[in-house]
Amino acid sequence: MKKLFISMALLMSVGTIMGQADKAALKQAQKEAKAEMTEAQKINDAILAKINEKTATEAEIMSECKKGQALISKAIKSGAIAENRIGEAYKLSADLALQPHNLMLIHASKKEPFDTVFFYSNLKTMTDALQGELKNTKVTKGETGNEAYIKGKTFNLAQCGDYYIYAGQFNAAIGQFDKAIEAYTTAMNYTKIYPEVAGKAELRIPVEQIAYYAFHTAHEGKLYDKMDEFFDQAIKFEEGAVGTKQVKVASYLERGDSTAWANYIHDMTVKEPQQNTDYIQMLIAYYLKKDKETGSDQMMKYADEIIAKDPNILIAQYGKAYKYFESEKYDEAFEAYKKCTELKNDYYDAWYQCGLCKYRQALALNSTISSIKNQAEAKKVLEKTKGIFGEAIPFFEKARECAPDEPQKWAFELRQCYSVTGQAAKAAEMDKLL
Secondary structure, three states: OHHHHHHHHHHHHHHHHHHHHHHHHHHHHHHHHHHHHHHHHHHHHHHHHHHHHOOOOHHHHHHHHHHHHHHHHHHHHHOOOOHHHHHHHHHHHHHHHHHHHHHHHHHHHOOOOOOHHHHHHHHHHHHHHHHHHHHOOOOOOOOOOOHHHHHHHHHHHHHHHHHHHHHHHHHHHOOOHHHHHHHHHHHHOHHHHOHHHOOOOOOOOOHHHHHHHHHHHHHHOOOHHHHHHHHHHHOOOHHHHHHHHHHHHHHHHHOOOHHHHHHHHHHHHHHOOHHHHHHHHHHHHHHHHHHHHHOOOHHHHHHHHHHHHOOOOHHHHHHHHHHHHHOOOHHHHHHHHHHHHHHOOOOHHHHHHHHHHHHHHHHHHHOOHHHOOOHHHHHHHHHHHHHHHHHHHHHHHHHHHHOOOOHHHOHHHHHHHHHHOOOHHHHHHHHHHO
């Protein structure tokens, strides 16, 4: 029991010593913070006096304000400033950030070089300091109150939202893409980060446009996750929507992810086919290549999805027709190509392919005649062959109307059809064109 009492006494003794050490450390920290704050205030007062007297050089302003800012920042971060002076400390921090900020804005307006990296860090210091001052300063009313002063500080903080847009542009220009995106994000969420100015801060451009800047900055910096994060808002900026969509699509290929590229285009085009016909054409070509490599039938399924959404999408109808034709399903191909001519009456390819479907069927049937031993049956097949060649003629003639100055596109097939159907004069005309 005696040993236990001794142990407890030692523990209490150690606790007392530790408590005394903590109090001493806190007292020393408070002393240092007070000294740092005093020195920072002297620096601020001195440089302001010179500014008012117009004797301060720009280099001196920047140097002294940075020196003062380092001191007050250290004091604030220590957490050792007396509670009743925290608002005062933040005010001093904001004051020391303001002069460099104004100088850099002047350079920016004149398109003169300045330290854009410091512009951003100084801006963050200034807005955080303004917020700290507002949070830690009690509002008093009346003739001797500070209500008007606090309103002025709130107005200053509200104005700074636009400066984060500038910071984003400045950082992007020098390749500091992560900092640029950070600045744009702050601008977009300004009233959430600084609720003191909610309902008072109005950015000079809409959030969608800031998201547009952030999206393209992320692309330039190959920060693809950030691109994806900003896309939904960036696409709402109508003036740049087309370019934003193009960059989004291209980025998947830049990442080396053709599957994601195809999936994105698929979902986008099925949702809004009329607005994305160029992308439908790209994806049809992609699926055709994949189908040849893997033996799948993705292109036809995709074309059917588009047509189910909107049967008037010409490239989807043409894609189906091409696939049927490639598979030698000429009846189905003919109907699909014919649908294309209904959608676009001057579509040379569709008219020509309609004729070619009939032409190929006639050639295939004609190749069987020599193997038919019954002359009467052979004659029937021959007459049927001529009839199909004849069916091809009006479609080739429509193709000719669409491309009258390019006989190399249609004259050969027309000559064959005219010859087989006994139209010698027209066949001779085609010979001359060839």
